[in-house]
Amino acid sequence: MKKALSILLIAMVAITAIFAQAATEAQEGGSGELILYTTVSQAHYDIAIAKFNELYPNIKVYYTYGGAGDCKARIQAEAANPQADVQFGGLQYADLAAYGDYFETYVSVNDSKMQDGYKNTSGKLTFHDIQIPCMIVNDALEAQLGVKVTGWNSLLDPALYGKVVMANPTSSSSAWNNLQCLLTDFGGWDSEAAWDYIAKLMQNGLVVVSSSSIPGKSTFAGEYAVGLSYEPAIVKLIDAGTTGGHMVFWEEGVTSVGFASAIIKGAKNLANAKLFMDFLQSDAGQQSYLDAAARPATTTKLEGGSPTMVDLDTVNYKVADTEALANNKAAICDKWNEYWAKYGKN
Template sequence: MKKLVFLLVVLLSVCAFAFAGGVEEKASVAGEPSGQLVIYTSYSNDLQQILIDTFRDKYPKIDVQLIEGGAGELKARVKAEAANPQGDVITGITYSDLNEMKPYLQPYIAENDAALPEDARGATTDGYLTYQVAQCVNLLVNRQLASDLGVEIKGYDDLLNPKLKGKIISANPSNSSSAWDQLVTMLVVMGGLGSEESWEYVEKFTQQLDGKISGSSSAVYKNVFNGEYVVGVTYEAPCIEYIKAGQGDKVELVYMEEGTTASFHGNGILKDCSNLENAKLFMDHLIADETQKHMEKNGTHRQANLNLPTTVDFRIPMDELNLKYRDEQYLSEHRPDIVARWEAIWAKYSK
C-alpha cells in the first residue's frame, strides 16, 4: 500500500512538472511578437530581400504587408491619411525631407543606434528617422553608345557636350529622391549651395535633356542599360547591381570627377500608427549588426554603418571616393525653394 501511494505521488509530481513545462512552453510561444506591420516602401528588390525578408524570418508571426511606390508618391499618401494612418512605417526618407515629414512621424531611437557613425545615428534627427543605407550618386554610361558618339564622360562638365543633347536621361527632382540627390550634388560641386554659378550649370544641364524627363528613377538606369540613352544621372545601388552581375562591359559606373555626395536614407514610424511595437522591432532590425553586415556583404546598397569595412570587390570603399560635404540643415530648410527654382527652369525648357 505504501509503495502504491509512493508511486501515485511520483506520478502526480511528474505530470504536474510536465504540465507546468508545457504551460511555460506555450506561454513562450504565445509571447512571440505577432500581429501586423504595414510598410510604405520604395525599397528595391535588393533591399526588400535583405531588410524585409530577414525581418519576416526573425518574426514569422508578424504579418508584414508592403505598399510599394515612389518616394514622392508615398509621402503624399502619408499626408493624405494623416487623420487615420493606414501604415506603420515609411521608407526612403532623408534628412532634407524631415521638415516636410516630421508632423507625420513619431520618434524612436532604435537599439544599436550608438554603433553607427555619428552622422548616421537616429539621435541626429531626434529619433524621427532610423537610417539603414548610405547612398551616393553617379553617372551610368552605355559604353557602346558613348563610343559610337565619340564622347568621353567623366563628370558633369562632359554632360554639356552638344553631342549629348537629348541623349541624357534624368528623373524628376520634385518626386524622385535619387534625382533630388543629383540636383543637390550638382549644386554642391558645380559652384556651391546657394551660388548662382551652380544654378547656371543646372540650367545648361536642363537644356541638354531636350524637354524629356523620366517618370521614375528606375527608368533612368534601365534605359541606359537597354541602349535608349547614352548616359543617365542616377544613384549607386542599381548600377553596382549591373557590375556585380558581370555587365561592366556594357555599362560603366562613373563617379563624377568634380565630386559626388553621400546621403543617409532611412525610415520613419508613422504618427498614431496601429502597430507601434512591431514598427519599433523593424527599426531595431534595420541597424542590428547582423543586418548591416549582411547588407555590406550581399547587397548593392551601402550600409548605414560605415564603420564596417568594405569586403566586396564590386563596391569602391567610401573613403576612396571624391566626396563633397552637403549641408543637410541648409537643404532641409531650403528644399521647397530649391525645388521651385528647378521647376521654373524645367518649365522654361520643356515647352
C-alpha cells in the same frame, strides 16, 4: 533562519525565471502584422524581410511599393487614418521640414551603433544606409557619339543633346541626391554658377522621367547615353549580369547622403514598427544592406558586399551642407520647377 533563506532562494529562482522568460519573448518578438510602404528594390526587400522574420517569425509583413514621393504623399493623404505602419526607405534629412509631423518619435535601441552624421538626432528618422550618386554611361553610345563622360561639364557636349536622363529631383529621393551633388560641386544651393549650369543642362535636352529605376535600365538598354542614378541600383544591375555600360563618378566631386525609415504617426502596429526600426540598425539589418550592394551606416565591421562597389578612396569625395540643403529644399524645388518650365525640353 533556514526557513527565511529557503524562501529567499525560492524567490530568487522565481525572479530569474521571469526575467529569462521576458528575455526569450523579447528575442522572439511580437506577433500580428506589420504594414510597410517601401521604396527599396524587390531584391533588397526580400533579403531584409527574410532576416527580420528569422528574428520575429510571428510577425506577418505586408508591403506596398512606391517611389519616395508617392509614399510620402500617400502618408500625408492618409494622416487622419493611417493605412501603414512604416515608410521603409526613401527618407532623407531634407524631408523633415515638410513631412516630419507625419512620423512618430522613436529612437532605435541600436542607434548608437550608427556613424556620426547618421544618428537619429531628430527623433524621427532611423538612418540605415549611405548612398552616393553616380552616372551610368552606355559604352556603345559613348563611342558612337565620340564623347568621354567624366563629370558635369562633359554632359554639356552638344553630341549628348537629348541623351542624358534623370528622375525628377522634386519627387525622387535618389534624383534629389543627384541634384544635391550638383549644387555642392558648383558652390551651394544658392550659387549662381550652379543654376547657370542647370539651365545649360536643361537646354542640352536633359530628359526627366518619373521613376529613379528608369535612368539605369534605359541607359543600359541603349535608349540614352548617360543616366544619372545611384550606386546600389547600378551595382545590382551589373552584378545581375547586365552589360554594356559602366559607372562614372563626377570628377568635380561626389557627395553622399544618409537614407532612413520612419514610423508613421498613428501606426496601428506600433510595437512591431518599433521592432522593425531596431532591426534595421541591428547587425542583421545592416548586413541586409551590404548584401543588397548598399553601404551600411553602422560602425560595426561587416563581411561581404559587392566587388563592383567603388573604393571611396578613388573618387573625389565632398561633404555636402545637408542642413542648408534640407532647410531650403522647398525653395530649391520651386526654382528647379521654374527653370524646367523655362528651359526644359520634354
